[in-house]
Amino acid sequence: MANRFLRPHLIHRFSTLSPVGPPSTVVPEIxxxxxxxxxxxxxxxxxxxxxxxxPISDLVRSTAVLHATAIGPMVDFGSWVMSSKLMDATITRxxxxxxxxxxxxxxxxxxxxxxxxxxxxxxxxxxxxxxxxLVYGVEHAEDGGECDNNIKKFIETVDAAKTLxxxxxxxxxxxxxxxxxxxxxxxxxxxxxxxxxxxxxxxPWKLHSFPVFSGSSPLYxxxxxxxxxTVEEAQELETAHERIKSICIRCQxxxxxxxxxxxxxxxxxxxxxxxxxSAIMFNSDKSRPIVYNTIQAYLKDAGERLHLxxxxxxxxxxxxxxxxxxxxYMSSEAKLAASLGYKSPVHDTIQETHAxxxxxxxxxxxxxxxxxxxxxxxxxxxxxxxRLGARKASELGIDKENGKIEFAQLYGMSDALSLGLKxxxxxxxxYMPYGPVETAVPYLIRRAYENRGMMSTGALDRQLxxxxxxxRIMAR
Numbered sequence: 001m002a003n004r005f006l007r008p009h010l011i012h013r014f015s016t017l018s019p020v021g022p023p024s025t026v027v028p029e030i031x032x033x034x035x036x037x038x039x040x041x042x043x044x045x046x047x048x049x050x051x052x053x054x055p056i057s058d059l060v061r062s063t064a065v066l067h068a069t070a071i072g073p074m075v076d077f078g079s080w081v082m083s084s085k086l087m088d089a090t091i092t093r094x095x096x097x098x099x100x101x102x103x104x105x106x107x108x109x110x111x112x113x114x115x116x117x118x119x120x121x122x123x124x125x126x127x128x129x130x131x132x133x134l135v136y137g138v139e140h141a142e143d144g145g146e147c148d149n150n151i152k153k154f155i156e157t158v159d160a161a162k163t164l165x166x167x168x169x170x171x172x173x174x175x176x177x178x179x180x181x182x183x184x185x186x187x188x189x190x191x192x193x194x195x196x197x198x199x200x201x202x203x204p205w206k207l208h209s210f211p212v213f214s215g216s217s218p219l220y221x222x223x224x225x226x227x228x229x230t231v232e233e234a235q236e237l238e239t240a241h242e243r244i245k246s247i248c249i250r251c252q253x254x255x256x257x258x259x260x261x262x263x264x265x266x267x268x269x270x271x272x273x274x275x276x277x278s279a280i281m282f283n284s285d286k287s288r289p290i291v292y293n294t295i296q297a298y299l300k301d302a303g304e305r306l307h308l309x310x311x312x313x314x315x316x317x318x319x320x321x322x323x324x325x326x327x328x329y330m331s332s333e334a335k336l337a338a339s340l341g342y343k344s345p346v347h348d349t350i351q352e353t354h355a356x357x358x359x360x361x362x363x364x365x366x367x368x369x370x371x372x373x374x375x376x377x378x379x380x381x382x383x384x385x386x387r388l389g390a391r392k393a394s395e396l397g398i399d400k401e402n403g404k405i406e407f408a409q410l411y412g413m414s415d416a417l418s419l420g421l422k423x424x425x426x427x428x429x430x431y432m433p434y435g436p437v438e439t440a441v442p443y444l445i446r447r448a449y450e451n452r453g454m455m456s457t458g459a460l461d462r463q464l465x466x467x468x469x470x471x472r473i474m475a476r
Contacts, residue, residue, distance in 0.1 A: 042390045044383060044420045047464040048471060051419070053128045056472055062412070063465045065107040066458040069448045079445050100444065101437045108412040108447050109137065109440050110432035114153075114160035117434035124411075125168040129422050130430050133259065133408060134161055135173035137435035139442055140182055144236055150178040151243040153435075158250045170377070170406060170429035171257035171292070174247055176271045180240035184233055188270035191229070193222040201225075205234050207241070210276035210312040212269045214304035218345040220337065221266050244274055248282040252290050257321065259377070262294035264329045265345050266336065276309065283319040288403070289375055292321030297357035298346050299327065306360055310367065310374075319373030322364060323408070326357055326380070328446060354382065361389055368404045369396040377406045379431070381414040383460065390424055400425045413447065416464050 044050065051059065068074055086092045110117035110132070121132030136153040157172045177185060195201045196213045213219075229237065251258040260275040262268060275293040283289040295306050306322070313320040327346070334344040347353045357380065364376045378389050386407065398405050407421045411430040422428045433443055 042387050042420050042424050044416050044460070044464075047416075047468040049423070050416050050464065051468045053419075054415075054468075056469070059465055059469055059472075061103070062107060062415070063462065063469060065103055065412070066462045066465070068103075069458065070462065075448045078448065082441050082445065097437050100441070104444050104448065105437050105440060108410070108433075108444055110134070110411060110434040112434065112436055114156045114434065117157075117432060118160040118163055120434075121164060121168055121432060124430060124432075128419065130418055130428050131168060131170040131406075132164075133170045133173055133429045133431045135175075135261075135431065135433045136178075137433035137440045137443055138178045139175060140177045141179065142183070143181055144239065147179045147181060147240065147243060151246060154179065154247050155250055158247065158254055158256055161256045162254045166255075169256065170408070170427070171259050172251065173259045173261055173431070174244075175261045175263075176240075176244070176274055177263055177267065179243045179247075180270075180274070181236065182267070184236055184240070185267045185270040187226065187229065187233060188237065188273070189267055190222045190226040192269045192273060193219050194226055197222075198225075205229060205237055206273075207277050208280055209273045210279070211305070211308040212272035212276070214301045214308055216301040216304055218265050218301070218337070218342070220340050220342045223340075241274070241277075244278055245281070248278050248291060252282050252284075257288075257290055257292060257375075259292045259321075259323050260294060262296050262325065262327070264332060264336075265299065268296075272305075272309075279313070279320055280316065280318055283321075283373075286317075286319055287372055289319040289321035289373065292323050292375070292377065294323045294325060295360060296325055296327035297360050298330065298353045300345055300347055302356055303360055303363075306363070313373075314371075317373075319375075321375040321377070323377040323379055324357065324360055324364060326353055326382075354385070357382070357385055358388055361385065362392055365389070365392050365396060365398065365405060369398050375404045375406075377408050377429070379408040381409055381417065383417055386417050386421055390421065390426065393426070400427065403427060410447065413458060414461060416461050 054062075081087070081096060087096065110120040114134075114136070117132075117134055121134060124130050124132060134157050136150070136157050138150050138153065141147045141150055154172070154174050161169050161172050191201075191203055192206075192212060195203055195206075196217075197219060248258060250256075258278075260271065260278070263271055272293060275291065279289065279291040279293065282291055293309070295302055297303075310320065330344075330346050333346050337344045347356060361376075361378055364374070364378075368374045368376050378385070380386060380389075389405075389407065393400065393405055406427040406429060407418070408429040408431060409415075409418045411432040418428050418430065433440060
C-alpha cells in the first residue's frame, strides 16, 4: 500500500538536485546574451515593499515551511516516512497526511479539486497580482484506465480555468506521462531514437511533428533495434493522441493556453513528438499559440533542439510557444547514463546550465520581439536570470502586457522574485498543482529537496520573510 504514495521507481528522482548545467557547446545560430541596459527596477532587497500584500499568517506558515525544508535530515526523514510501511497503517497514514496537508501541501498546492484550485488562483491574483498556471497534480499513469481517469481531470482543469477572468489565468498544464502509459512512452521514444539513427527505419504510426533530436542528443537509451509496436500498443498510442486532442480542442475553444511538461530523457522524445504534433494541429491563431512545449536548459542538446524546432515551425508557418526551465531530474539522468557506460546528458556544472538557460532565454526573447507567432514563458527561480530577462525585455522594447513574454515560478517558491518582477511591470505566473493530498506527495517531495540546505532555492525567500516578520512584530 505504501506504493500508492511513492512508487519505488520514482523514489530515485527525489534524491538530491545536485549542481549541474547547460550545453558545453552553444549553437552558433543562438544569439549571444549581451548585457543589456540596466534601466529596469527589479529591487529584491526591500522586503516590506515586496511582501506588503502578504498577510502575516501566510508569512509565518511560509517561513516555517521553507525553514523546515532547509533542514536536510528532516527532508530525508519525511521522504522515508512517505515511502515506508508506516503508510500501510490507516491511523499512521491519516495522521501523516493531515500534518502534510496543513503544512507543506497548503504551501505548495492550490487545493484538492479544480474548483478549490480556481478559487486559490483568484485569491492569489486579487491579493498579489500573480496569475495562475493550473495543473492536476497526478504525474504518471501505468495503464489506459488510469489515463482515461486522468484526462477527465485535465479537462476539468480547463473547465475551471474558463470560470476565471482571463487576467487571472496564464495557462493550464498537462503531463503526457499522465495520459499515455509510461511503458508506451518508453517504447515510442526507443523507436524514434532508432529511426533518428537509421532514417530508413519505418514508423507507420508516426504523424507529422517537428525535430525532437539534434546531433548532440543522447541516444544511448536504445542500443539495439526495437520491436515494432504491437497492434495493442498502436491502438493505445492512437487513444493517447485522442486524449491529447480532446484537451487541445477544449483549450482552443476556451482560448486557454496549454503547457506540456517535460520529463526524463528516456521518455522525452515521445513527449516532444506529441507536443509538436499538437502544436501543428492546434496552433492556428497566428498571433498567439495555444500549445507550448517545455525546453530543459540543463540538457546539453537543449539549444540545438530549440533552434531546430523553431526553424521547422517557421518553415511551416506554425506559431509555437515554449516554456523554458532548467530541469529537475539530474540525479536520475546521471545514474542511468552511468549504468549504461555514458556521460550524463546534463551539463557538467551549474554554471554551464545557467549559461545555457540565459542563452536560450535571450534567443527566444529576440524571436518573440521580432515575430508574431512566438510566445515564451521564462520559468526560473534564479534571480540573476530574472534580472537578465527583465533587462533584455527593456532593451528589446518588449510590451510587458501583450502576453508574449511571461515569467513563472512554482507556487510556494521564489515569491520575492515573483513579486519583484510583478512590481517591475511583467506578467508573472505561479505553477499551481492541485489534487488529493496523497496524489501530490511525489511533487511535494521534489519541492522539499529543491529547498533542502541553507543555500538552496528558498534561501532568499527565507531571509526576506524572516526580516519582514521581525519588522512587523517590532512595529506593533
